[in-house]
Amino acid sequence: MAQQIRNTIRNLAMAVNVLFGVAKRIDYKTLNRYIIEINDKRDLTGILIETSRCLKELLDYRLFSFAVQSDDKIDIWVDPSISKASIEKIIEKDFDYSKGLNIHYNINEKEGDYNHTFSFNPNELQSYILTGESYLGKMYILPTRKMLPYHNEIMNIITKTLNIAFNKLMDIKKLENAAAIDPLTGAYNRGEFNRIIEHHTSNSIRHVKNLSLIMIDIDHFKKVNDTYGHQAGDIVLKEVVKTIRSEIRKGDYLARYGGEEFAIVLPDTNMIRAIELAERLRQIIENLEIRILSNEIIRVTSSFGVATLKAGFNKETLLKEADNMLYKSKTNGRNRVMPGIKLCPTVSAQEC
The missing domain is CATH 3.30.70.270 (Reverse transcriptase/Diguanylate cyclase domain)
Structure with missing residues (x-):
């Protein structure tokens, strides 16, 4: 598994180098660094913070929100400068809340500490789907300037990187759960x-x-x-x-x-x-x-x-x-x- 991840990361890095040959304005060294940083993280918040920094530095895009559903739970990360209410309805359309899902907002700051001054046009939001064996994710970004010519190539690499990171995160959770669960009853041990x-x-x-x-x-x-x-x-x-x-x-x-x-x-x-x-x-x-x-x-x-x-x-x-x-x-x-x-x-x- 570890070797497979290393090979995939190496392939992504090669893709970055190829991409650099096509579009000279891409900072491939920075992108390569973020690929490694994202895959080094062991928690959802860490992965998304690095992704947010990557989008901002390379494309000047804002990672507006990210939602990932696994089992009966949805984890939602929201840009700290906005109110979660502004993204709630958008995510609700994409995920079936009627199934009694446990909704959890991964927000470190208290709701009262948010500035809530950021305004946006919902029609400008772009979303990218990530899928794995045990999860469904959706990334919402807001371009803060006109799309660059290499936008699709960059976003393709970032979504592939996120899929690798999430698959690894889910594998870790499976191992942790296996060590914490009574195999007969499914209760904690x-x-x-x-x-x-x-x-x-x-x-x-x-x-x-x-x-x-x-x-x-x-x-x-x-x-x-x-x-x-x-x-x-x-x-x-x-x-x-x-x-x-x-x-x-x-x-x-x-x-x-x-x-x-x-x-x-x-x-x-x-x-x-x-x-x-x-x-x-x-x-x-x-x-x-x-x-x-x-x-x-x-x-x-x-x-x-x-x-x-x-x-x-x-x-x-x-x-x-x-x-x-x-x-x-x-x-x-x-x-x-x-x-x-x-x-x-x-x-x-x-x-x-």
Whole structure:
């Protein structure tokens, strides 16, 4: 893969040299440098910033916006000098928002810091499509002067370079996901859970935000394996994960903590909301009809332990509290949420 990328970059560099022979005004050394710089980046923002600089320096074009769709998510980069509202309608026409896509704007600056003084004619925008195995991208540029004779050649090289960079970025993401995902259920694995809970605990403490954690254990799961076999147990695990995923928000994190035990990290969620979610999940799982390979229908129940970040808590104490609540749920008869709504302390509205 690395050799293939190097060969492609070399071919692009040769194309630049050929192009220089056709149009003497092209700064081929600068273009060659940007090709390498773009391919050295390991994140979307870095790739697009280098592309923006390249367009500006070589063609005096403004990289107005860039949208890339992969899976159920669209990442949108917007020129910091404009309001995202000015490009939103244009991108919405090109990407089907009706599919419930998760729209994320890759903007480092706060919206309030934007100048929003730049005006443009939408009819002057030019767009270029990029496609890969796992993504669809569209680059929107605004020529700030009359097109140069070698415009098409330059843009062809830049789009090819971006395709190489994006394919490499997607390959890296696949490898990262493979290392972070439980292969059976598709939930995050224990290692990734540790990273997620560490990050969100630190972030919530620093910014004084709510953070809740739900621990889940499928009741008498060993009996399922012993009675119906491990394949049936695998089906149960996958169905439970599928059910939980359908109920949590896109910003929540579901991880397989170990065996038949799962954890849900809930940023910006207080105790009451976390308990309500846990109780809703408990009822849905209890009513699930899980069809196994023998065509039999089996049912399972689950026990839940809920904890919320409090003053003096850290990652370890949050985990311990959720685990203690799960233990109480199991020792009090299983198929329940601890603490229940009635047991939730009401003295502090912030905690509960």
